[in-house]
Amino acid sequence: MFAIAGLVSTLALSGGAASSKNAAAPLPRIRLAADGRSLETPAGRPFVPFGLSYFRPGTGWAPQVWKQFDAAATRQDFARMKELGVNCVRVFLSYGSFLMETNRVSPEGLAKFDQFLEIAGQAGIYVHPTGPDHWEGLPDWAKVDRYADEVVLRSVEEFWRQFAARYRGRPEIFAYDLLNEPEVRWDTPPMRAKWNRWLETKYASATVLAAAWGGTNQDLAWGALPIPPREDCAGCARLLDFQHFREDIADEWTRRQVAAIKAADPQALVTVGLIQWSVPSLLAAGWQYSAFRPERQARLVDFMEIHFYPLAHGFYEYSAADEARNLAYLEGVVREAARPGKPLVIAECGWYGGGQPTFGKHAAATEEQQAQWCRKLVESTAGLACGWLNWGFHDHPQAGDVTEFTGLLSAEGKVKAWGREFKQLSERYGGRKLSAPKLGPRPALDWELCITSAAAGAKFSERYLEAWAAERK
Numbered sequence: 001m002f003a004i005a006g007l008v009s010t011l012a013l014s015g016g017a018a019s020s021k022n023a024a025a026p027l028p029r030i031r032l033a034a035d036g037r038s039l040e041t042p043a044g045r046p047f048v049p050f051g052l053s054y055f056r057p058g059t060g061w062a063p064q065v066w067k068q069f070d071a072a073a074t075r076q077d078f079a080r081m082k083e084l085g086v087n088c089v090r091v092f093l094s095y096g097s098f099l100m101e102t103n104r105v106s107p108e109g110l111a112k113f114d115q116f117l118e119i120a121g122q123a124g125i126y127v128h129p130t131g132p133d134h135w136e137g138l139p140d141w142a143k144v145d146r147y148a149d150e151v152v153l154r155s156v157e158e159f160w161r162q163f164a165a166r167y168r169g170r171p172e173i174f175a176y177d178l179l180n181e182p183e184v185r186w187d188t189p190p191m192r193a194k195w196n197r198w199l200e201t202k203y204a205s206a207t208v209l210a211a212a213w214g215g216t217n218q219d220l221a222w223g224a225l226p227i228p229p230r231e232d233c234a235g236c237a238r239l240l241d242f243q244h245f246r247e248d249i250a251d252e253w254t255r256r257q258v259a260a261i262k263a264a265d266p267q268a269l270v271t272v273g274l275i276q277w278s279v280p281s282l283l284a285a286g287w288q289y290s291a292f293r294p295e296r297q298a299r300l301v302d303f304m305e306i307h308f309y310p311l312a313h314g315f316y317e318y319s320a321a322d323e324a325r326n327l328a329y330l331e332g333v334v335r336e337a338a339r340p341g342k343p344l345v346i347a348e349c350g351w352y353g354g355g356q357p358t359f360g361k362h363a364a365a366t367e368e369q370q371a372q373w374c375r376k377l378v379e380s381t382a383g384l385a386c387g388w389l390n391w392g393f394h395d396h397p398q399a400g401d402v403t404e405f406t407g408l409l410s411a412e413g414k415v416k417a418w419g420r421e422f423k424q425l426s427e428r429y430g431g432r433k434l435s436a437p438k439l440g441p442r443p444a445l446d447w448e449l450c451i452t453s454a455a456a457g458a459k460f461s462e463r464y465l466e467a468w469a470a471e472r473k
Contacts, residue, residue, distance in 0.1 A: 036343075039386060048434070049126070050085060052086060052392060053392060055393075057397065061399050065092060066097035069116075071115050078120060084422055084423045085423040085425075087126060088387070091129060096136025097112070097136050099139075102151060102154070110163075127172055129163075129176055130179065131159075131176070132159060133179060147185060160257055164264035165265070168264060175303070176270045177347065178271070181275035182253070182272060183291070195242070196225055198245045199241070232455070234453035234456060247292075250297070255300050258300055271345070276309070278306070279332070279337065280447065281336070281460055286450075304338070304342050304343065309349070310323075317363045318365055325465055331439075331468060332461070334384045345385060346381060349390060350392070350402075351365075352370060353369050354370060359401060366417075367417035390422065394408075394413070397411050441467060442464060443460060443467060
């Protein structure tokens, strides 16, 4: 969510243990269904993750999930979540509480996660741990480049080996999410070094490279070529090479972590929560593309995840025209993420309602407006997606973005209209095998062009909206 919040302006395109008799029955471990497109229990019952990302209000921004861990309050939250139909909770792990050293996972962090997992299991709710992130601070060694720096890569591999070994076979863990919204960096020292090695492997000499890029080898400092500028250049060979290089960096990042987890727990499910501009249909510029290409990532993970917020035309404020535009944008993003044929979970979604945002200059929104948008998001993607996780349980007044009002509950703990709607949707879709919807003709996304030209993506989005709207006349 923080990556999305930070780019909204850019996207404008300008305690005590519970009694054992009250504990839920042991959870069965979730696996891939035989059809390869859905999730199920060992008994063959469909599993539809319907839940949220968990953090508590009043713990700062970013929330201090582990540094201010309150077992009694967490237990109360899980009981209320269960009442509202939550069956899966995504929770952020953090460098600050789990991985301040390069080769050692914090025993104190693990002890808190042990408690968290026990609380979840007693409530009958699955846990979806999301890999080390910056919520509670970063050690200096992780600040350079978390995707291309070898120190970080080796450290995160070791983290997963230790973490997955500790929880090997625990059925309460739904799946491991490698990281929240990863985005390969553009220009860092590790990226420069790896870029040149990548070019040397692909082209072998400056002469061959010059021919491919349309220049002369006198123009090229072989072995010390700079990173391309961030300006778009539609179809340009140099920029396209760099975007493909970034995709290779993303693939290697995912491959190494998946291998570390599977070595410790071969049956564990692994995914990664992709930001919505992993699909380049609507970017501020080509540099914004995350480089985590769904069709490539699908070969490495067990199932797919995508995050989505209604940012098709800036910050969505509940106008009819913008609703249509955002629902079309949503369908296009989800359709591309589902295209590889693996199960797809919309692992972060939602929007604000129930007050006047204190950040920016945005209109107030009612709880009913929030509930309506979130319901339409679920209904319009059912079958393309096989699960949904809302962003947050409570509203969070300390947030500097829509998290201020995205909860199922108000900050004071009152169930909102979206909380009531959420429960109904959970009952409607939970435990059901969802069939893929039959969509009418849609334009094809020219991926290679759109990752070098935001203008091309914008034109595609307009064509997609026209096709989407034509089906509804």
